Amino acid sequence: MGRWEPGAGSRLREAALNLYLERGFDQTMVNDIAERAGVTARTFFRHFADKREVLFDAAAELEEKSLAALEEAPATASALELVAAALDAVADTIGHDRELALMRHTVIMANADLRERELIKLAQMTAALADGLRRRGIGDAEADLAAEIGSAVYRVAFRRWVDAAGDLELREAIDQSFAQLRTLTAAD
Amino acid sequence: MGRWEPGAGSRLREAALNLYLERGFDQTMVNDIAERAGVTARTFFRHFADKREVLFDAAAELEEKSLAALEEAPATASALELVAAALDAVADTIGHDRELALMRHTVIMANADLRERELIKLAQMTAALADGLRRRGIGDAEADLAAEIGSAVYRVAFRRWVDAAGDLELREAIDQSFAQLRTLTAAD
């Protein structure tokens, strides 16, 4: 596994995030990112499929962990309890670094192309979650609906978490959103 | 308003859809589309912001009509009734040409970039719907939730409509999805 300086992928990720923050996504050339990371543009595209993916390739790990949490949940868990377990796994993975999440979120919200990529990643996560629920024996339609609900809960919770001054944990925000969901559905 | 042959935008739209169907989105060059429409590539980009947008610019009209339906709904309508009215307006606009919808859907599902664009268009519609609900006096949180529910219902209904052999109207599919939603939420 020979190379010049190890960790090119991490350096590219960090350089990209910082440059996107400093001057904006459109104003950042792939050449700039590569230069700051000490590699060439060609190498950037060997690590990331495109200029956007550098912000999103961590999603694979997230999906992996949330699906693992699904498998480990007790056999008696209901569909929504399974979803909650998956979301807790997500919170454990990214919840410890609000600063990073905030930077990433700021960059993504500032650019339409990045928002597109964010949406499709979330949609992929939702589909994977629904599949995981089916593997746990949840019925087809119920799995789809529960996964969509989980996606909505996560969206709301994440937004509250990054908007909060820092006195709210991501996991707490998820719990709160779930509670609000129960209130709303009970009220109708 | 002088020009060579009128309706360049429509010709480009039709040429693009057909070429995307015939040989795929990636294998279709903007030059090919422009040539088939009898214009130059530069003109394509004057009509459409990018190569994907040619399939999505009708969304603006859709949003307009659904918001108009919101305004016209009776003052006594509940949040979900307002959402249903908006979705019915959508069905009235695109529901008459299942063939076109199917072609468009086939092309979009075959390409990741197009799926991304589809998702952000739907997200924009959802946000606009939530805003419309707020203008109708619906509370903030309730408006967001109702709009998201409407979005989910539409997704499911549309898929059923294009999957059906043709013996199901889009409007009927939407009604069915709403009914199922009520069943599910009542069951819990």
Add this chain to the structure above:
DNA sequence: GCAGTGATGTCAGTTGATGACATCACCGTA
């Protein structure tokens, strides 16, 4: 040492997208 392997560099090329400017068809008006 020395061959093998994998990550990187180099280079050329394609395609999407945009700015600047010229040109053409039409429209109203003197």
Add this chain to the structure above:
DNA sequence: TACGGTGATGTCATCAACTGACATCACTGC
């Protein structure tokens, strides 16, 4: 009729994202 204004289009040049082909370098195991 002639003429100037307006808007859509063409032409040209250019940038930047991305890709394929091939060379090269550093490390590994023998």
